[in-house]
Amino acid sequence: MILDTNGLSAVADGEGALETILRKAAQIAIPVIVLGEYRYGISHSRDRKHYEKWLTEYLPKFRILDVDERTTIPYAAVRTELKRAGTPIPSNDVWIAALCRQHSLPLLSRDRHFDAVPGLRRLEW
Secondary structure, eight states: OEEOHHHHHHHHTTOGGGHHHHHHOSOOEEEHHHHHHHHHHHHTOTTHHHHHHHHHHHGGGSEEEOOOGGGHHHHHHHHHHHHHHTOOOOHHHHHHHHHHHHHTOOEEOSOGGGGGSTTOOEEOO
């Protein structure tokens, strides 16, 4: 399973509703894009030190997914499909959707606009 930024935030906040979903996951991955968005959020948080400590402790437990040349193929396909359907989503989220497609993994996210991405399985809690 791949975590979107709000999924990663919920894990960091210890939301109990996620326990069952996370236990069932064979692996939990974080796109480098999500990591960047999360670190940006931390930099503006009143609890910055708490979240930095959490990230330092838990980051090694996650698989980090980098964008590479192979990711550009599903990226172009997803972006084209969404444009043709008239349902664009934020650029960073196109990259996240492309990584989901590239690695054949579902996405843990509360963002319903991901439902517009053909073939993407979104998990919500």
